[in-house]
Amino acid sequence: MKPRRDRTALLAAPMAAWMALFTALPLLYILVISFLQRDETWGVTDILTLDNYRRLLDPIYIKVFTGSIGLAARATLLSLAVGYPFAYAMARAKPKRRAALTLLVVIPFWTSSLMRVYGWMILLQANGPLNTLLLKLGIVELPAKLLYTQGAALLGMVYTLLPFMILPCHTAIERLDPRVTDAARDLGASPAKAFLTVTLPLTMPGIMSGCMLVFVPTMGLYYVYDLLGGGKGAILGRVIHDQMLSARNPPFGAALSVALIALTGAVVALQRRLGGRDIGFF
């Protein structure tokens, strides 16, 4: 038996090597330089320091963190509010309609997300189609400021990440036997009660993975935030980018990165905790 197991492990070897080389090693590098001092002109010196981490406690950066978490939380909740009902409709639809709905979710992946964000910019700009419509309908007298707002940034985040909420939710809902919900109704539960006591807890793993898949990337998707939000306020991904490439302070950028990884790690751990408790019985 043992030799066979060793051989199947080989199948994972290329990926493992890839991950080690291009994920684990760079992460280690980031971790190391986050404890070093920046050099006058470029790069790092070999002086160990905790200054980079101390600087994270600066109110400016605290604000970046809370702001980023806030945005990610709003994007996640909004995606859930839009995505879960959609996923439900998809999972309970007849095969033909389900295929059509699945296509709707998948089509965006056929073009680059950057292109699609440019599309949103055109839609939302001052003389764009949406404003033209609003003006024509007499809802506004002057073109409304839609682009370069927090709302536009949030919209872009939700738009970009929605499929990552829908797909895991869909999988969880589809796996749920509709008769279990029928049974709840049959035993006296109103539709809302049946949803809360049966459907929701039983699809929680899907909700949790969906939330993870939206929450975590939101912190880093700074191009969406820049293009639609006009770069006002700063999100973590943007600040890391700036520290690394513009401010030429790799150690501080690295410290920010480590903090971001720790934060997302904490969220994942929290999800594991919550997710594993009541629902691991499939």
Add this chain to the structure above:
Amino acid sequence: MGSGLLREGWDAAIPLLELFDIRKDFGEGDVLRGVSLTVEPGEFLTLLGPSGCGKTTLLRVIAGLETPEAGRVLLEGRDITALPPEKRGVNTVFQNYALFPHMNVQRNIAYGLRLRGEKRAAIREQVERMLRLVRLEGYGRRMPSQLSGGQRQRVAIARAVALKPALLLLDEPLGALDLQLRRAMQLELKRIQKDLGVAFVYVTHDQEEAINMSDRIAVMRAGRVEQLGTPEEIYERPATRFAARFIGQTNLIPAEVVEASGHGELTLRAAGVTVPACGGAAVGDKVSVCVRMERVRCGAARPDGFALRARLAETRYAGGFLRSTLEVEGGLTLEAIGQDALGSRVGEECFVWWDPALAPVVPAEDAA
């Protein structure tokens, strides 16, 4: 039929459940095309039919999980057609049980009681009583995934009867169990039904289950009730070829009525021979004579009265009994089953006969 105790205090004129001309069309072939029937308090009624005949859909209409396009559902004389399932006071044992996988056995059984807002102590007591009823004492804290199929089945029953419904609906509850367990559970279900005095509407495609357990059987085909009666009535007097074939093992001999006595005695012409049968038919009618396989008699000596010449073509062992194929004069083939070998050996000439009073006729063609 049913328990006399429970009927006391009932207005005898009001059946427990009445269905009037229920129609439902999914647009996918699974339809109900006008079903009417009644269920008496404490009765065990079985909806029997092949898959796709609409029996599960009918059950879901009674439960309120499907809305019929036409027709009315009355429970204890009250029109519940438009009521959602949670307001009907009817409970269901679902196919494959549909237990709540995230709740242990106790919480599964207590689910409906908790929704009703009953007191904690009362709930605990009722849960214990239900566990005793289905003989699962001590299993309260197990999760459904830790139970065997038969145990899950019992939990599903306990959960459904915990609310003390007057009517329990069961959708192929034994379908997922192996034969031996199924037989044991048949008796168990019957016991529970008697203990509680609750009426059962029981869906199955298993004729043996239907005959063993039911007070009455509704044989369903293609969205209609083909025949409604006691197991004995359906067995002895099938209304259609379909009903005759679906219950019991039967020979159906196409024939034409040549003589009708008026007392139900018939003489028919079939494939070049003349055979007797019974039933209501007029001279010239095209019918099928229904001769149950175990009622085909065979012997080397010609009996008094009706008999046909035949040759014993084949005898096969069929588990506890023998099944024989008889080639009858005129080109007819009959199947016979019996405990013992027929009085002849394979290849030998013999005589075949049956009791005409036990061979009813059914219309030659079933309605579409």
